[in-house]
Amino acid sequence: MCLGIPGQIVEISSAEKKLAIADVSGVRREVNVACIAGDAPVEDLIGAWALIHVGFAMSLINEEEAAKTMDVLKMLGEAQEEIEAMRASQREMDRAS
Amino acid sequence: MNQPMRRMKSDTVTLAHGGGGKAMRDLIEDVFVSVFEPDGMEDQARLTSAALANSGAQLAFTTDGFVVSPLEFPGGDIGKIAVCGTVNDLAVGGAEPLWLSAAFIIEEGVDVALLRRVVASMREAADEANVRIVTGDTKVVERGSADGIFITTSGVGVIPPERNLSADRVQPGDVAIVNGVLGDHGAAILAARGDMALSVEIPSDCQPLNALMNATCETVDVRAARDATRGGLASALNEIAEAADCGIEIEETALPLRTEVKGVCEILGLDPLYLANEGTLVLFVPEEEAERALDAMRSTAAGKEAVIVGRATAAHPKRVVMQTSFGGARIVDMLVGEQLPRIC
Amino acid sequence: MKYAEEFRDPKAAKGLLAQIAQVIDELGATKEKPVHIMEICGGHTHAIFRYGLDKLTPEGLEFIHGPGCPVCVLPMSRVDECVELAERPEVIFTTFGDAMRVPGTKKSLLQAKAEGADIRMVYSPLDALELARRNPDREVVFFGLGFETTTPSTALSIQQAASEEMANFSVFCNHITVPPPIKALLDDPHMILDGFVGPGHVSMVIGVEPYRFIARDYGKPIVVAGFEPIDLLQSVLMVLEQMRDGRAEVENQYSRVVQDDGNPVSIAACDDVYEPRPTFEWRGLGEIDSSGLRIREKYVAFDAETKFSIGYGKGAPRFVPEPEGCACGDVMTGRLKPIQCPQFGKGCTPEMPLGALMVSSEGACAAYYQYGGVDLEPAE
Numbered sequence: 001m002c003l004g005i006p007g008q009i010v011e012i013s014s015a016e017k018k019l020a021i022a023d024v025s026g027v028r029r030e031v032n033v034a035c036i037a038g039d040a041p042v043e044d045l046i047g048a049w050a051l052i053h054v055g056f057a058m059s060l061i062n063e064e065e066a067a068k069t070m071d072v073l074k075m076l077g078e079a080q081e082e083i084e085a086m087r088a089s090q091r092e093m094d095r096a097s
Numbered sequence: 098m099n100q101p102m103r104r105m106k107s108d109t110v111t112l113a114h115g116g117g118g119k120a121m122r123d124l125i126e127d128v129f130v131s132v133f134e135p136d137g138m139e140d141q142a143r144l145t146s147a148a149l150a151n152s153g154a155q156l157a158f159t160t161d162g163f164v165v166s167p168l169e170f171p172g173g174d175i176g177k178i179a180v181c182g183t184v185n186d187l188a189v190g191g192a193e194p195l196w197l198s199a200a201f202i203i204e205e206g207v208d209v210a211l212l213r214r215v216v217a218s219m220r221e222a223a224d225e226a227n228v229r230i231v232t233g234d235t236k237v238v239e240r241g242s243a244d245g246i247f248i249t250t251s252g253v254g255v256i257p258p259e260r261n262l263s264a265d266r267v268q269p270g271d272v273a274i275v276n277g278v279l280g281d282h283g284a285a286i287l288a289a290r291g292d293m294a295l296s297v298e299i300p301s302d303c304q305p306l307n308a309l310m311n312a313t314c315e316t317v318d319v320r321a322a323r324d325a326t327r328g329g330l331a332s333a334l335n336e337i338a339e340a341a342d343c344g345i346e347i348e349e350t351a352l353p354l355r356t357e358v359k360g361v362c363e364i365l366g367l368d369p370l371y372l373a374n375e376g377t378l379v380l381f382v383p384e385e386e387a388e389r390a391l392d393a394m395r396s397t398a399a400g401k402e403a404v405i406v407g408r409a410t411a412a413h414p415k416r417v418v419m420q421t422s423f424g425g426a427r428i429v430d431m432l433v434g435e436q437l438p439r440i441c
Numbered sequence: 442m443k444y445a446e447e448f449r450d451p452k453a454a455k456g457l458l459a460q461i462a463q464v465i466d467e468l469g470a471t472k473e474k475p476v477h478i479m480e481i482c483g484g485h486t487h488a489i490f491r492y493g494l495d496k497l498t499p500e501g502l503e504f505i506h507g508p509g510c511p512v513c514v515l516p517m518s519r520v521d522e523c524v525e526l527a528e529r530p531e532v533i534f535t536t537f538g539d540a541m542r543v544p545g546t547k548k549s550l551l552q553a554k555a556e557g558a559d560i561r562m563v564y565s566p567l568d569a570l571e572l573a574r575r576n577p578d579r580e581v582v583f584f585g586l587g588f589e590t591t592t593p594s595t596a597l598s599i600q601q602a603a604s605e606e607m608a609n610f611s612v613f614c615n616h617i618t619v620p621p622p623i624k625a626l627l628d629d630p631h632m633i634l635d636g637f638v639g640p641g642h643v644s645m646v647i648g649v650e651p652y653r654f655i656a657r658d659y660g661k662p663i664v665v666a667g668f669e670p671i672d673l674l675q676s677v678l679m680v681l682e683q684m685r686d687g688r689a690e691v692e693n694q695y696s697r698v699v700q701d702d703g704n705p706v707s708i709a710a711c712d713d714v715y716e717p718r719p720t721f722e723w724r725g726l727g728e729i730d731s732s733g734l735r736i737r738e739k740y741v742a743f744d745a746e747t748k749f750s751i752g753y754g755k756g757a758p759r760f761v762p763e764p765e766g767c768a769c770g771d772v773m774t775g776r777l778k779p780i781q782c783p784q785f786g787k788g789c790t791p792e793m794p795l796g797a798l799m800v801s802s803e804g805a806c807a808a809y810y811q812y813g814g815v816d817l818e819p820a821e
Contacts, residue, residue, distance in 0.1 A: 002484055002590035002642035003440050004668070004698075005363045006444040017601070025360025025442050027288075028296040032567060034597055035706045049444060051645060051698050052364075054440050054537070055294075055565025056594040058707065059645040059698050061444055066697035070447060073671060076456030083459070293564040294571075363442065365538075365564065366802075423670045424451040425493020427812040433791040434551075437538030438564060441483055441511060441587065441803055 004053040006061055009033065009045045018042060022052055033057045103127055110207045115237030125235060128209065132216045133199075133223075133230040142231035144196055146255060153258030157192035159183060160251040168211065168245050170289040172281070172300030175246055176215035178375055180222035180230075181305050182326065183252040188307035189322040189378055191262035191314055192254030194226060200234040202247040215246060226305035228252070264340035266320040269411040272387040273345065275379050276309060276394055277302065277402040278353045279330055283372030284361045293365060293438060297357050304376030309397040313380065316393035322380035328432050330406075331370040333379050334417045335431045342414050347407030347429070349422040365438035370419075370429060372436075381409060444697065448669030454497070457674040462499045464681040470501030477503050477633050478680055479626075479775065481619065482640035483510030483803030484668050490812040492670040502677070505633075505775035506805035508622045509640055511587045512539045513773070513797040513804045514723045517763075519615055520545030522752045526582055526613060526745065527558040533576060535569040536584040538562045543800050566598035566612075573602070573610040582745050585614040590642040592616045592734060593707035596714035599736065599743045613745040613752070614736050617721060619643050620651050621732035626774060627659045633775060636680040638673065639665035641695040646711075648703030649691050656689040667695040714740055718753065724797050725763070725770030769796035772805060779809040786810060 007022035007029075018034040020042065029052075033042060036050050036057045050057035103119075103126045113120040135142065148154060163179040173181075180197065187194040199219065203212065223230050281302040288295045306324065313319055321341070323333035330352075338345045354369055362369050376399060382390040387405060394400030417429040470476045480486055486506045489495050495504055508514050520543050527534035527550060534550075541551045541562065554560040559579075563569050566583050573581035585595040595612055602610045619640060626632060639652055644665045655663045662683035666676035676694040683690060693699055714737060721733025735753065736744040746752045763769065766784050771777040779785055779798065789795035791807055798804035802811075 002482065002588060002640070003366045004590065004642045004645075006442065008443075024364055026297060026357040027360035027364060029294060029364065029564075030567070031565075032594070032597060034710075035593060035704050037706075051642070053590055053642060054594045055567045056597065058590070058593070058642070059700070059704055062697050066444055069675070069694070069697060073450075073453040073456070073675065076460065077453045078456075080456035080459050084455075292562065292568075294568060295564075359442065363445070421492050422451065423449055423454060423492040423494075423497075425497050427490060427493050430811050434542065437541055438562060439539045439802065440537040440564075440591065441539055441801070 002053060004051045004058065006049055007031070007052040007057070009048050009050060009057065012042050012046065015042045020045060020057070022050065022057065024052065029055065031055050031057050036060045105209055108209055110203050110205055110209060110212065110237055112205050112237055112239065115235065121235070128212055128216055129233055129235070132220045133233065135231050142196065144231065146195055148193065148195070148255040148257070151258055155256040157187050157190055157254045157256050158251070159186040160249065161186060162247065162249045164244065164247050165286065166244055167289050168215065170301055171285050171298065173303035173375070174215055174218050175248055176219035177222045177303050179248040179250045180219050180226065181303050181375055183250040184226045184228060184305045184307055185324045185376070185378070187252050187254040188305070188310040189262070189324050190256070191260045191310070191319070192256045193311060194228045194252050194254040194307050196229055196231045196253045197223065198232045198251045199230050200249040201236070202243050203235065203237050204243040204245055205237055205240050207245055212246065222305060226307055260314055262314070262319055262321050264321040264323070264337045267337055267341035267343060267381045267409050268320070269343050269409050270384050271320055271381040271409045272384050272405055273334070273347065273379055273381055273407040273409070274387065274390060274394065274403055275325070275330065275353065275377060275406050276306070276400040277377055278355050278358070279325070279374060279377060280358045280362070280369040280372030281355060282375040283329065284358045286373070287361060287365070295361060295364065297361065299355065299357050299361070302374055302376040304399050306376060306378055306399050309394055309399040312397050313390055313393045317382050317386040317390045319390070320381045320383070322378050324378045325374045327373050329369070329371040329373060330379060331417065331429045332431055334429070337381065338415050338417050341409065344410040344413035344415070345407060345417045346410050347417065347419050349419050351404060351406045353402060353404055366440070367436055367438065371432045379406070384408070445669055448667065448671040450671065453671050454674055457671065457678055458497055461502065461674065461678050461681060464678065464685050465499045465501040467685050468501070468681065472500035475501050475503040476635050476681065476684065477505050477775065478636050478638060478677060479505040479507045479634050480638040480673070481507035481509040481623065482643070483513065483801065484642070485638055485640070485666065485673060486510070486805055486808055487803045488668055488670060488673055490808040494670060494673060498677070508626070508723065508726060508773050509588065509619065510801050510803040511617065512543055512801040513769070514617070514726065515540070515543055515586070515615070515797060516722045516724045517544065517546050518722070519752070520549065521547065523550055523584055523613065524548060524553045524558070526749060526751060527553050527560050529580070529749070531580045532559065533572060533579050533581045534558065534560045534584065535563045535572060535581060536560065537586060539801060540584060540586055542794070543797060544794060566594050570598055570602060570610060573607055577609060579609060581610050583610070583612045585612045585616050588617060588619055588640070588643050589646045592711050592715065593646055593704070596710040599714050599740050600710060602743055603740060611743050611745040611748050612736065614715070614734060616715065616734040617723070617732055618734065620654070621729050622723060622726060623655060625726060625729050627655065627661070629774060631774070631776060634661065636661050636684060637663040638676045638680065639663045641665055641667045641672070641699060644693070644695070644699045644703070646704050646707045649693055649699070649701050652691045656691050660689045662689050664692045664694050665699055667698065725773045764795050767796040769798045772798055779806040782806070
């Protein structure tokens, strides 16, 4: 359920109606930004990344949290690579002996 | 015959233009004959070709109806598609296209200027494909009975002796090559239609593929080719797998896709494998000839971005399987019905 | 695409898959005695099949595909009512493409369109609003379909219509909520689930608190997950780790999008526009208390149920039994796998769907049929 994709706010089309233009991989579409606008001026949203669903920017994407998740994954990936490298060298040694 | 004998006297097409009288002759001579320049004014084309005289040469004959909304879109219009579509149907069968017919069904009220643009673009596409539009027909129907302009083109071509392209010749190990990016036409039409209010610059890939096919067939043994029109690459591959009774495996990471097409697909939940193309084909060649085939394709305008996307396999006969970018595998089936945009 | 492609990196998956295999071993789970994890959301079901995750994860892990596909749980009677609305001559019926193929008792919206009903597929309720502005002499009805992710967009559109005092726009509200059916599943005595992968986009609206009862009252782990394959694998691992450690908590893997308390603007708009219905019918699951939303009295002018006296607006809902032999209910609760349904691939195919799970590309049966129809030989 609920196809949602990251898009970047590139332009405000109506500050009053809280409408903005979002860009997804070079495809532009007008979206409603009421849910992510908060109390600050709508113009502040330009450049922000948001999760877009049915023409509404539903949530701002938190860059720090994204980076944190990636870091955890990276560590896991590296640990796994090490394990595999160790196994491979173990096999090499077994073969050599 | 560049100077038409008769001139159109109205700005829009009316039922009178299909009535068989003077108005119809005005339309035919001014709009069609002056542009297509057929050899005579008989109701039939009389054709001669040296290519047909070659012993073992075969005549190829195909027909196709064209409807598209909108009639004009980035990268083409219904006229260009009507020429390229039929040229490509002949080309992927190994034929060298020579002559086309064009039959128009026009809804009354269509702008004559629009009709002229469509006809001009047909001539341009025909010149590019080195074919001639030699005969045609026009009917005008009441408003509401058609969507602007419908065009049916038929094409005749010659298959040179000893050229034999057929899907059942594809064998396990053969390599699948596409000539360029996938899904541009489908995405371009979706965007141009405007229902989804997407703004994006994607030109349709609409182009003739006969020069590319000819260059490739002259260089290597092309087992079979299909143009990936309606139903996209997925349908073309499924047809071949079915006919050849072998499996086909493609690599998701190898599929050439424009960033914007990916974007349209992400937004609307569509699969680019099923998006229509109008100038994209997939062909199969023996593995050892793949590099030469790529070189031959890349030497032509339509094949600059040719790339290997997969191969035929003995495993999973009649099935197309994609190795996903993620390391998994999934079946790529024929499309069921039309691909609809989705939110979930 | 930023924030998406990096979460599709097969290298990152390797570590996750190894960890998942290890924890499955530690739990003693096997093909015969697997751990059952339900991905609630149809978007997750789609991703599992699209990326082949079910084939990458160990045999001791089995995904049960949950009820989180709004099209799949749409009762046939609702589709009939959509058709009835759409066939009114004054109506332009607007809907997401998803609903077009769902069979009603007589026909689908796609068939109704072919027969002449003015049905338009839209990407957004904003587009339905725009159609209403451009067609002041027509009645534009928007089919409000979907879970909490989609409810705010409909609510905000109704508020917008109210502020413009539009007289020709209304919503056929069939919005539903996630927690009640989960509770219904957990109350099922045949329930076999060990943990949940929670719906990320629903949660970006409602936050994580509404799932607390799953951990607290039923002792089951739940991890709110993103939709990229890496997100899903990481969430599965987090569920398994909770099981191994004897924990039952609500965790949030999708922290780049989901805040613990959700989105306050969305929640406020929904509170303003909707109230819970006493009960709502789900296809395959029956009536579930407080699981649907209706439009509040103050926005009644935009409520198609009242405006056209249809659906629950007509009084008691008309219950339409499932087609003979359809086992969608059993599949949705995990009692049957799609391929165990006697109709699977025979009386029920994507071309001629009998049950809703075969209709939507998020439906478990359609996904099985399309992506998992045969066991693939491993890649060389």
